[in-house]
Amino acid sequence: MLNQHEPDNEFVKRLEWRIDRELRLRNRSFQATGWFLRSRVRAVLGLVGLMALSMGIGAAAVVGAYQAQNKERRAPLISEFQQRAELARQHLASITEQLQRKERDVSLGVAKPEEMLEARVNVAEAQAQLRLAELHLEEVRITGHDPLSNLSSPLVSGRDFVGEGLRIEMSVPQAALELEQFRLRGTKKHIDVGIAPPIDLEVSRLRIVEVEAAIESFQKKMDIRQSFLDRRIDGPEVELRVLEVEAEQRQKTLIPKVELAREELEATRIRVQAGLEQRVHIAEAELRLQKLETDMAKVALDLALVRRQLEQLRIGR
Amino acid sequence: MMRPLPQEEVIQMYHETIRPLYAYVSQRVGGDVSLAEDLVQETWMRALDDWAKKGIPREPLAWLRRVARNTLVNHFRRVRLQPIAMESLDIGNEFLSTNPDNAAAVGWAMARLRRSYSEILEAFYFEGKTVHEIAADHSLSERAVEGRLRRSRAALKKKLDQIRRKPAASRRRNMEVKDAKPARTR
Numbered sequence: 365m366l367n368q369h370e371p372d373n374e375f376v377k378r379l380e381w382r383i384d385r386e387l388r389l390r391n392r393s394f395q396a397t398g399w400f401l402r403s404r405v406r407a408v409l410g411l412v413g414l415m416a417l418s419m420g421i422g423a424a425a426v427v428g429a430y431q432a433q434n435k436e437r438r439a440p441l442i443s444e445f446q447q448r449a450e451l452a453r454q455h456l457a458s459i460t461e462q463l464q465r466k467e468r469d470v471s472l473g474v475a476k477p478e479e480m481l482e483a484r485v486n487v488a489e490a491q492a493q494l495r496l497a498e499l500h501l502e503e504v505r506i507t508g509h510d511p512l513s514n515l516s517s518p519l520v521s522g523r524d525f526v527g528e529g530l531r532i533e534m535s536v537p538q539a540a541l542e543l544e545q546f547r548l549r550g551t552k553k554h555i556d557v558g559i560a561p562p563i564d565l566e567v568s569r570l571r572i573v574e575v576e577a578a579i580e581s582f583q584k585k586m587d588i589r590q591s592f593l594d595r596r597i598d599g600p601e602v603e604l605r606v607l608e609v610e611a612e613q614r615q616k617t618l619i620p621k622v623e624l625a626r627e628e629l630e631a632t633r634i635r636v637q638a639g640l641e642q643r644v645h646i647a648e649a650e651l652r653l654q655k656l657e658t659d660m661a662k663v664a665l666d667l668a669l670v671r672r673q674l675e676q677l678r679i680g681r
Numbered sequence: 682m683m684r685p686l687p688q689e690e691v692i693q694m695y696h697e698t699i700r701p702l703y704a705y706v707s708q709r710v711g712g713d714v715s716l717a718e719d720l721v722q723e724t725w726m727r728a729l730d731d732w733a734k735k736g737i738p739r740e741p742l743a744w745l746r747r748v749a750r751n752t753l754v755n756h757f758r759r760v761r762l763q764p765i766a767m768e769s770l771d772i773g774n775e776f777l778s779t780n781p782d783n784a785a786a787v788g789w790a791m792a793r794l795r796r797s798y799s800e801i802l803e804a805f806y807f808e809g810k811t812v813h814e815i816a817a818d819h820s821l822s823e824r825a826v827e828g829r830l831r832r833s834r835a836a837l838k839k840k841l842d843q844i845r846r847k848p849a850a851s852r853r854r855n856m857e858v859k860d861a862k863p864a865r866t867r
Contacts, residue, residue, distance in 0.1 A: 367704075369707035369708050369712060371703040371721070376699055379699070379718075380695060380696075383692065384692060387729065388688070390685070390729065391685040391688065514730055
């Protein structure tokens with residue numbers, strides 16, 4: 365006989381399935397916005413930042429554990445978030461210095477304007493990290509708990525910390541849009557003078573679509589948040605709407621990728637027929653296309669499931 | 682910033698923590714299966730949100746329990762209870778009650794206590810810690826813990842009194858007094 369406080373096996377399996385699905389959805393969404401750390405320089409910076417952050421969190425956790433033994437819980441939590449803010453401040457200072465160097469190099473003609481724009485995006489990202497860290501610190505000071513992150517979280521002392529966080533996070537893709545538009549103009553020029561293949565233009569457009577989809581997704585999430593605060597929708601509907609928005613975002617970024625993969629396959633076939641490439645390249649291009657089409661089918665399924673749940677929610681009311 | 686979560690690691694963690702987490706919640710809702718399942722699911726969804734932003738905590742079960750506790754408090758702060766019959770109140774028994782109504786009453790009252798009171802009651806009754814252990818955890822003397830436990834119990838009783846149905850005899854007396862009033866004025 366089962367212990368009264370033992371979970372039902374059916375429930376354990378059902379929840380596992382849901383967690384697995386959520387992880388798949390979220391991780392795919394992360395990959396779709398993977399433009400974030402594309403360049404090598406940014407990847408290295410990201411890694412350094414991550415290491416610093418991990419060390420900081422580790423240190424904060426040790427300090428936190430020590431203080432928790434002594435007194436209340438609020439103090440160590442505040443201390444941890446203060447350290448995170450301090451780390452973000454130091455990171456921003458170093459990134460700003462790099463931007464200033466890059467601006468000087470561009471004015472001297474020893475660096476490309478694109479590199480300066482990249483440095484500006486890095487600064488925007490570091491600024492957003494700092495503002496988020498400060499926002500979390502303010503929230504922790506008020507509540508004494510970890511900051512809330514769900515769109516269906518309540519206001520804290522009349523203040524919408526979740527909405528403010530979304531606005532801050534949106535500032536990063538907004539800054540990246542300027543860079544991608546600049547890259548697109550550059551690619552057009554290169555194609556016009558014949559030093560770049562036309563497919564480069566599609567790649568540049570694809571990046572813009574990704575950034576615009578990320579911005580649109582943030583805007584929709586802010587609308588959902590506002591609807592929740594105005595009590596037009598409830599918590600379960602908020603969660604489903606967020607899943608819908610994220611699936612739509614992935615769909616938007618996948619459509620041009622599939623188109624691009626089709627064009628690449630066609631171009632590869634022509635080159636193979638002309639004897640410029642080997643047949644193995646056709647197989648590679650076909651595989652790329654099939655993978656993307658499978659991703660599209662998965663997103664369509666996720667979207668259909670979420671929309672069906674939303675419909676059931678409406679009928680159930 | 683969002684980061685991808687390692688799928689296999691999280692699922693493995695889920696298997697390791699689901700039973701103790703469920704037991705933690707179920708005990709606090711008097712074995713109400715659907716409520717316990719809802720709250721455990723909500724806790725895990727919060728975990729996925731939070732871990733994607735801040736990374737997986739060092740002690741996932743402790744983290745999940747803390748969030749489950751907050752989720753329980755939020756739940757009990759939202760619910761409106763009907764008056765319930767708890768004729769002779771024995772705080773110790775009510776905590777370990779297998780009757781969901783009594784457990785809900787305790788949860789409702791606990792959610793309305795100050796944090797220091799609810800924490801000490803939880804540690805003593807749900808976690809079965811001794812006064813000595815609680816004193817060590819909170820860097821307090823055993824005497825101070827005993828005093829705080831006494832005050833916590835009194836505060837809990839006071840809250841529970843707000844939702845306890847009055848015994849049938851006293852209700853009858855009240856009704857009789859009400860019925861008698863017009864006769865006296867006449």
